[in-house]
Amino acid sequence: MTVKQLSMPELAEACTDLGVRGIGLWRAPVQEYGLEATAKLLRDRGLAVTTLCRGGFFTAIDPHARVQAIDDNRRAIDEAAALGTDTLVLVSGGLPPGSSDLHAARERIAEALAELAPYAHERGVRLAIEPLHPMYAADRCVVSTLTQALDLAERFPADQVGVCVDTYHVWWDDRAPAEIARAGRGGRLHAFQLADWTTPLPEGVLNGRGQLGDGAIDLRAWRELVDAAGYAGPVEVELFNDELWGRDGREVLTETADRYREHA
Amino acid sequence: MTVKQLSMPELAEACTDLGVRGIGLWRAPVQEYGLEATAKLLRDRGLAVTTLCRGGFFTAIDPHARVQAIDDNRRAIDEAAALGTDTLVLVSGGLPPGSSDLHAARERIAEALAELAPYAHERGVRLAIEPLHPMYAADRCVVSTLTQALDLAERFPADQVGVCVDTYHVWWDDRAPAEIARAGRGGRLHAFQLADWTTPLPEGVLNGRGQLGDGAIDLRAWRELVDAAGYAGPVEVELFNDELWGRDGREVLTETADRYREHA
Numbered sequence: 001m002t003v004k005q006l007s008m009p010e011l012a013e014a015c016t017d018l019g020v021r022g023i024g025l026w027r028a029p030v031q032e033y034g035l036e037a038t039a040k041l042l043r044d045r046g047l048a049v050t051t052l053c054r055g056g057f058f059t060a061i062d063p064h065a066r067v068q069a070i071d072d073n074r075r076a077i078d079e080a081a082a083l084g085t086d087t088l089v090l091v092s093g094g095l096p097p098g099s100s101d102l103h104a105a106r107e108r109i110a111e112a113l114a115e116l117a118p119y120a121h122e123r124g125v126r127l128a129i130e131p132l133h134p135m136y137a138a139d140r141c142v143v144s145t146l147t148q149a150l151d152l153a154e155r156f157p158a159d160q161v162g163v164c165v166d167t168y169h170v171w172w173d174d175r176a177p178a179e180i181a182r183a184g185r186g187g188r189l190h191a192f193q194l195a196d197w198t199t200p201l202p203e204g205v206l207n208g209r210g211q212l213g214d215g216a217i218d219l220r221a222w223r224e225l226v227d228a229a230g231y232a233g234p235v236e237v238e239l240f241n242d243e244l245w246g247r248d249g250r251e252v253l254t255e256t257a258d259r260y261r262e263h264a
Numbered sequence: 265m266t267v268k269q270l271s272m273p274e275l276a277e278a279c280t281d282l283g284v285r286g287i288g289l290w291r292a293p294v295q296e297y298g299l300e301a302t303a304k305l306l307r308d309r310g311l312a313v314t315t316l317c318r319g320g321f322f323t324a325i326d327p328h329a330r331v332q333a334i335d336d337n338r339r340a341i342d343e344a345a346a347l348g349t350d351t352l353v354l355v356s357g358g359l360p361p362g363s364s365d366l367h368a369a370r371e372r373i374a375e376a377l378a379e380l381a382p383y384a385h386e387r388g389v390r391l392a393i394e395p396l397h398p399m400y401a402a403d404r405c406v407v408s409t410l411t412q413a414l415d416l417a418e419r420f421p422a423d424q425v426g427v428c429v430d431t432y433h434v435w436w437d438d439r440a441p442a443e444i445a446r447a448g449r450g451g452r453l454h455a456f457q458l459a460d461w462t463t464p465l466p467e468g469v470l471n472g473r474g475q476l477g478d479g480a481i482d483l484r485a486w487r488e489l490v491d492a493a494g495y496a497g498p499v500e501v502e503l504f505n506d507e508l509w510g511r512d513g514r515e516v517l518t519e520t521a522d523r524y525r526e527h528a
Contacts (some may be wrong), residue, residue, distance in 0.1 A: 095480050100480050100481060133397050134436040134437070136463075139480070172401035197401075200469075203466055204464040205464075216364050218364040225354070
């Protein structure tokens with residue numbers, strides 16, 4: 001998503017040229033280019049798919065909507081398996097219209113995980129619950145802290161359900177360092193993503209994630225925390241940023257790699 | 265601030281007409297109308313000043329800026345005393361430019377409180393630390409949770425430093441109900457404010473606080489939590505909302521009182 005202006009072949013070529021060996025993918029661009037075509041393209045270049053984003057949106061009350069969500073997440077798990085990644089990142093969903101019950105919404109997430117985790121496990125895919133910044137609690141994700149994400153994940157086996165830590169979402173939380181250690185101890189640190197925090201936030205607060213080094217987050221400190229927790233997986237940079245999307249994609253990718261070396 | 269389009273006399277008259285017996289004030293409109301004039305106007309009408317907003321902005325590193333902040337907060341305390349309110353609400357300040365050290369910024373807040381709390385106490389004013397939503401951690405307030413606010417407050421006597429609970433800032437936090445009880449037990453629940461959470465958030469995320477009942481927050485549940493914690497003080501409604509500011513102020517005040525009865 002950081003360079004969504006690049007087509008799948010352009011992205012694969014740019015990553016190869018830069019020495020980037022893995023890519024985190026979102027479902028929509030994969031579906032656009034074709035699932036099998038994407039898998040083959042990246043396989044042929046020796047590029048790993050680090051994670052697939054995203055499953056989730058489990059918080060509907062309406063039974064029909066819940067069945068649709070489960071079905072869609074089964075397809076996401078199938079897609080992850082086809083792409084050869086072992087991790088599907090979950091954005092759990094916000095409050096349904098008219099509801100203000102955060103606790104009940106979180107329980108509905110647990111119910112969905114109970115259905116999906118075994119299905120994913122059979123296909124070699126782990127589910128990674130991503131806590132989103134509390135500013136998304138109403139409309140995107142009622143799981144707002146790493147503590148909540150781990151409380152949910154720990155109801156299931158560690159090789160089935162873990163967490164995705166994104167600096168953009170957890171940087172403000174003074175409990176997050178201890179929770180990263182908890183995730184590491186439990187074998188539940190399934191993905192790690194970097195983005196910086198810049199202000200002012202744009203309208204809708206979706207597409208203002210800062211380029212590494214442009215914002216308030218001590219990215220290196222967070223990278224060292226996941227290192228200390230035993231994380232040995234890939235580090236993804238996931239920037240939703242209108243300004244970056246308006247620039248040349250290869251240039252943004254090169255800049256991002258440079259910033260990663262400098263700041264993380 | 266909910267009806268900042270009203271002049272001070274208009275506000276006083278509208279509150280009297282509605283049967284609202286107290287008003288939370290911000291410093292700028294008070295200074296504009298005059299401190300003594302405001303105090304007299306409200307006293308003559310029998311209107312209480314519930315709190316004064318706001319002191320704070322304690323996180324600067326530069327020594328000169330720190331002295332200025334302390335001096336300005338002393339003036340805010342004097343103003344609170346002159347207005348006859350016992351509570352000055354504090355917005356603690358964000359990260360200074362170039363810094364990413366949230367912990368150190370919080371310690372500088374504690375240093376400022378140590379200087380100001382006795383000064384306020386001598387004038388009959390309590391300081392109320394207001395945790396702001398984590399989306400303000402970088403640029404307005406590094407105190408993002410009620411837990412952090414109480415951890416800071418509890419370094420000082422309860423009749424000198426407490427907390428201000430605003431539903432807009434804490435509604436997402438599953439620890440906040442227990443922290444409200446903790447604040448009540450400790451005699452540190454010094455102010456309680458209502459605002460609803462509506463999306464999408466506007467650019468800058470400052471002026472999108474929802475009218476009571478328009479958003480995702482179970483306001484009555486929060487009001488009952490502070491009741492159960494022994495809070496017997498006023499309930500303020502503090503809405504920063506461009507749409508409300510664009511309407512007739514008396515109409516907004518009437519609507520707000522109606523919404524309060526319906527939703528809180």
